[in-house]
Amino acid sequence: MAQRTALITGITGQDAAYLAKFLLEKDYRVVGTYRRTASSNLWRLEEMGVLDRVELIPMDLLEMTNVVRVIQKVRPSEVYNLGAQSFVGVSFEQAVYTSQVNAIGVCYLLEAVRALDGAARFYQASTSEMFGKVREEPQNEDTPFYPRSPYAVAKVYAHYMTVNYREAHGLHASCGILFNHESPLRGREFVTRKITASLAKIAHGQQDVLELGNLEAKRDWGYAADYVRGMWMMLQHPHGDDYVLATGESHSVREFVDKAAECAGFRLAWEGEAVSARGIDRASGKTIVRVNPDFFRPAEVESLRGDASKARRVLGWQPEVTFEQLVEIMMRADMDRAARGRLLHLRF
Structure with missing residues (x-):
């Protein structure tokens, strides 16, 4: 052939x-x-x-x-x-x-x-x-x-x-x-990679706080x-x-932050609602996550969850990596990059 x-x-x-x-x-x-x-x-x-x-x-x-x-x-x-x-x-x-x-x-x-x-x-x-x-x-x-x-x-x-x-x-x-x-190769303009890269930098003293938009938006x-x-x-x-x-599961941005923070060694306590929400590191008492209204979209997509039953039935396709495993994969990669100073380079 x-x-x-x-x-x-x-x-x-x-x-x-x-x-x-x-x-x-x-x-x-x-x-x-x-x-x-x-x-x-x-x-x-x-x-x-x-x-x-x-x-x-x-x-x-x-x-x-x-x-x-x-x-x-x-x-x-x-x-x-x-x-x-x-x-x-x-x-x-x-x-x-x-x-x-x-x-x-x-x-x-x-x-x-x-x-x-x-x-x-x-x-x-x-x-x-x-x-x-x-x-x-x-x-x-x-x-x-x-x-x-x-x-x-x-x-x-x-x-x-x-x-x-x-x-x-x-x-x-x-x-x-x-x-x-998502993956460790995501650009840092995307919310998932922004979360993992920022938390890795915070964990290594290279950044103070992670600013996000709508914490309640849900994605598959x-x-x-x-x-x-x-x-x-x-x-x-x-x-x-x-x-x-699709995976068929939906998780909020806040859930992604919680899981990523846990992988980075933080335990978050949340205070406030909507644009006043803050994620506080329980160990240090510092605010390491906060909402910035500038990051909200002009027209928000609140929730997406896919049904991939056709792909499973016709193609035999199904995802192998779970949500929790995905966050861990991304967080480990960015923790390693931060430890080596590579997140200070724009391209990562």
């Missing part, structure tokens, strides 16, 4: 690093694309030990001719579109740019795949944020979308465009509606390595389709 080639957009991101390692272990040729401005942000591939095994190609999702040339040059058997403006908070300030990259950029990719010969299997990174103001719980593939951010609105467009190319042009195209999936948090396995499984199925990947 000839070696398969996978093209991964957004190769500098968390999911791409885990996916690249996963595919290399299956003897794929892995080609990753990145924006030229992100060329120095390759630390995740370094952390995974695969930087020297991934072919890197600059590509801008907003330049159609660039996208077409890359697809023609690489001739991938599988395309994993993980490239995006992926921070929900930023999308409120950069709504137009987010819409261009996360929506129109996907259309460019789909058209490039179709124009070549339509043989490449295509994965679109959809998101649980599309459910937004949820209509039912848990959410599955048939739950109506109600996006609550420019990021989520753009992802809904990309989702349905992928479905349309599958139905109208016969592409083997799948959408993974992934609920929150899983481990990124489990979820990239699901991406690959979607493209191995004979037909493209849409799948929710």
Whole structure:
């Protein structure tokens, strides 16, 4: 059997690093694309030990001719579109740019795949944020979308465009509606990694306090390595389709903080409510967690919990890492980084 080639957009991101390692272990040729401005942000591939095994190609999702040339040059058997403006908070300030990259950029990719010969299997990174103001719980593939951010609105467009190319042009195209999936490779702009990195720095005397937004927001948090396995499984199925990947459990930001603090050696006592809430270290009496109203979203998504029964039934996928294990994995990694002074470096 000839070696398969996978093209991964957004190769500098968390999911791409885990996916690249996963595919290399299956003897794929892995080609990753990145924006030229992100060329120095390759630390995740370094952390995974695969930087020297991934072919890197600059590509801008907003330049159609660039996208077409890359697809023609690489001739991938599988395309994993993980490239995006992926921070929900930023999308409120950069709504137009987010819409261009996360929506129109996907259309460019789909058209490039179709124009070549339509043989490449295509994965679109959809998101649980599309459910937004949820209509039912848990959410599955048939739950109506109600996006609550420019990021989520753009992802809904990309989702349905992928479905349309599958139905109208016969592409083997799948959408993974992934609920929150985290790891030590998460960027520190995401709340889970902000929590673990900040608590690790506090534990090592490198920071005084962790400031957060809505402590009561609930999410279905899983481990990124489990979820990239699901991406690959979607493209191995004979037909493209849409799948929710989730743990089926929902935990609040406050619960994540409590568990992470415990792993860092703190026992928190909570005082106050809403924006006045504070997490106090029982041993020292110091406030190490507090709420900052500036971190609240203009339109909040209060609770998300996924139903991945279709992925279990059709693909045989299920998560292997529990919520508690995930927090411990992330906290141990950041405690180690803080001990070595690595969290003082911006890229981590």
